[in-house]
Amino acid sequence: MTHNSAKLHVIGLETPPFPCTEGSSMSPASSLRRPAFIAGLAAAVVAAVILYPSAKDNSVSTESVAYRAAGISFGAAGKDMRVTKTLNASGVTIKRSQQYINGMPVFGGEIVEFVGADGTTTAALGKVAKESQGQHPADDQNTQNRVRRSGVATFPGQDNKATSAKQVWFDPALFGMKGAAAVPAYQVETTAGTSVVEAASGTVLWKSPKEKEALNRAVCDLNNKSVEGRLQDYACGVAVKPGKTENGGNSQQKDVNNVFKFFDQSSTFYNGELKFDLTQNIGADYGDGVGKALRGTVRVCFNGQACPLTNAFWDGTQMTFGEGVTTLDVTGHELTHGVSQAVNGLGGQGEPGALNEGMSDIFGAFINQANGAAGADKWLIGKGTALGVIRDMANPGAHQQPDKFSQKVNTQQDNGGVHINNGIVNKTAFLVTDGQNFNGQNIKGIGSKKAIQLFWLVENSLTSSSGLQDWGKTVNAACKQLSGSGTLSAADCAEVAKATKATEVG
Template sequence: MRSRRLVGGLAALATAVSGSALVAMAAPASAGSNTSPAFARTTPDAVVQQRGNDGSVRVIEPRGGAIARPKGVAADARPETAAKAHLSTYAKAFGVPSTELKAASATKLANGSAVRFDRDVDGVPVFAGQLVVSLDRSNNLQFIVGETGGKPTRSFPSVGKLQANKFAGVAKQVVATREKLGSTAGLKVRSEGRNWYDGSILGVPGAKGVQPVYTYQVGDARRALQYRVLVDASTGKAALAYSLTERALNRVICDAKRRVDADTTCDGQANPYARVEGQGPSSVADVNKVYDFFRDTSVRYASYVNLDLTKLIGTDYGDGKGKALRATVRVCTSDPNGCPFANAFWDGQQMVFGEGVTTDDVTGHELTHGVTERTANLAYLYQSGAINEGLSDAWGEIVDLTNGSADDTAANRWKIGEGSSLGVIRDMKNPRAYDQPDKMTSDMWFDDVDFLDNGGVHENSGVFNKSVYLTADGASFNGYTIRGLGLAKTAKILWTTQNLLTSGADYKDVFYTMPLACRKNIGQAGSYITEDDCQQVDKAVRATEMYKDPLVGSAKNVDYCTNGKSPMASYAENFESKSGGWTFQGSWVLSSEVGLPYATVGKESAVAWTSSGDDVSLTQKAGVKIPAGSYLRFDHAYLLAADDGAEVQYDTGSGWKPASALPNNNGEDTPAAELGGRKSFANTSNGFGGTRYDLSSLAGRTVKFRFHSKVGTDDSAWWVDNLKIYTCG
């Protein structure tokens, strides 16, 4: 089993939908409609569906023109009304009745509007279950994109106040465990209500159907630590937890003055004002840079897409300064090397900067996280998080390339972070220079098995970044020659795309949506976008292979038996709870306790979520007698830092011995310093694989086993599941 959902190449399948002829497409012959002029007629040649190979419809799109608005809907009717009428025909293609879709927002775009619908089942929203309906100016249908999730198989459980409070405690404990805080002291929790949760929408590994969950935000007073945690209302365990810290006219800038672990709120009380709108320069360079770069970013959004940035993402703390773009600079933390804090982030309300990272592209990047939060609201994990990061990189670089700063040189073009204390951290023109993939099948795709980067949000943004570079500047890449459109046209296409993507979007959604977003701008006054421009966008998303699945390393695996024989288990353990036959020592926990349910059997596995200095074991409580001809086999996944140790041991009554000495397949093979040179599993497993030991030499003896982890870093994790002792019959 791999640690990423592999949804396969998009292929359209024919399905009957009332009122339209739907045709099948064997392969993605084009990324969105390629009819010129776009959506010009209201009698399309056909209506097609684009599906993932999991069977779910992702796009409904007319070819050769738009779909006329339904009878009884006026050309000047509210977009929400028209979109709802279209969904009465087409919602069933997405597997849901139109009655479950509630209009959440309507955004005016070039040549029409985009109406976003949230799915709601029995009064409970489906987490990230959304459709976006694109309409022209006369309310004719241009396309529908999104994912709605599966059908709940039960009603939402009734939960009392006491149980809900317990769930909130679970959410805090998950964050404390994930972040290795030692306790929940200092963490605050806020309920976001009930949701249905289908992890397949987000591409969560091991997603298992639709779950009823209570959703919480958990953070600390500094707001430097923020998580969203989903707790299963049936089991009381975390179904998912992920960081919300997206690592920024009326301007208010505060100065934390290098105070460690201070509240970062810029309200004049937690931190003093250093410069507010209309005031002259401060004596602190970081204050002035952020003040100026807030203006640069606001000007660029206003001039390119007519967006009032302060109105969209500004915050009013009730301090008399009104709704403003706010930031606190020179923040320090108590973490190692935390002063100066070498990062910046949007905390959901304002910007927070460490000292020396106040550059134009970083500022534009982080403010765009706020824009994305208010538009597509892309979930900050896996491919949707990588797209989120890519949009921020793109807008940050657009600001950087157009504000006339001294570092806007040819050598720095498309580089992120130049001029900061961090130095260059990414290159949109050449992602591989900083170990990022530039296409979906790149060998640099990061299969983030232990969720160190929220599923690869920073690393895998390289695919989106490369497509933006190709669209703006043009180049020959991967068999395609693309004519660049320039920054202004690219910005308009990005803005339209931001408003059309749903929160659980992946790269396949971008593959279809970005060219359609381009075509939505054709004929719009001031856009100057042509059909030939949109053909270039089509080539850019094709060159970066967004319609393909990523190629990642395969885990080592081994069958239970050879020659077609079947295993007959004498002992089995799936680690579904801590009340079974194994002792969880120290940082050995259930996978749900770190908010990463990750398993090959059932919903749980055991995981060593270790910190530097840990020497801990998952130990069988009672020995088992080994039948003749037995094997021990288990599934496991790991990411192990150099010299950290992870080994299986056994005890026949005379002390623990390394199982690596037994005949094995895919056993420990690398000496580890933390184990005194004994053999250990090493590096990354690339998802769940299998290891098997031959227990013939232990036949007839009573034996206990344990999984032993001894580490000198905070960077290792080891999941174990589906253990069996068996013979082959």
């Protein structure tokens, strides 16, 4: 869900010179000659994607035995992968690595590996830049000022300030844009969003508005007072005193009590089903004595906009609600934006943004279902809010959304159609869970218990540059991993494959 004035919220190596063996699959990322997905790997292919962190800095040189064994070269020195995180999701070990060129990160250049019990990589997903051109200018104050100005100007009409600017490389091809190589750039973080600015010219190459969408809890009530669209004007515990916390407060305001309860129900779901602590992972400490907490401000209005505000959003640190939009599915949706921010870095633009919205709808719906939503209401988003139903995951077309990839809408509106094209993700999740005869596939659903574990592994396996079809292949790869651990069966994965085929993302 967006608020119109402000912040919203797969190995990419050249095709190797050896044939794929039976049981392997490689799908090129558009015309890039960079496989976006490798699974069912032959020994030589496995060697191409296994990362060997060094004792010194967790880096992996392109000249390593692994890459040489596969006959793969990036064509230039100085490119490497660095392991950034190893975690467990749904019982599967996941390793994340970031690409660097000459010591600087490649924006969106990431690899996610599934690692078996014996330590071998069983599947790898991600995109990396193959070529680079140019050099970064001196990172002096003049350069910093110039790129920060460009970053701030990306989101006009807002009280927007740059908070950081760091040197990166940017390859447009990683995000499905035209481009032959990674170029020197700056990743500029502002209070309104993220921009990637070309270092030499100051041209904005990519942008993602902050998703102003949405156990220790703090909930505040702004009482429909209109304020500027800055966090400090509505932050719970800074601008407004909490009306309800774990330590007390007996609010008579319905929205305050709703959000307090929904924070608990969402936390119970994430902790119980997924062993993920929302408070610790996405909570905020504003120095008000409450500590790190899930925070929300209700009945917020903004200057120059209709009041009451019929919207809700996650701004990177807390939840914010207009009046009458405090339902469990909306709260779960927005909190999941915070989860995505923490675990995979999906932005709010284009196909990665549609995935961000789709994953939030998926877990918002699962949280709602875990607390009694059933029948026709199971897959509705927004029912009971002042907006009414805004999406139907079982039937995206009911709200002018596509339900398969061939119907994807190409538009500059809505940050590249993020709240439109997530219908493809939503339909897939519905088919996986409940099943249906759709687009030539007769699918038997695997049920919510298994689907929750599947999509949690998917959530932890996405990268910031993942596209819709990358996501579909990740769904199938994740299912294969879970079938190996006994969480799902081979028969389940056959149904999942039908679902991704039906929506044309598999």
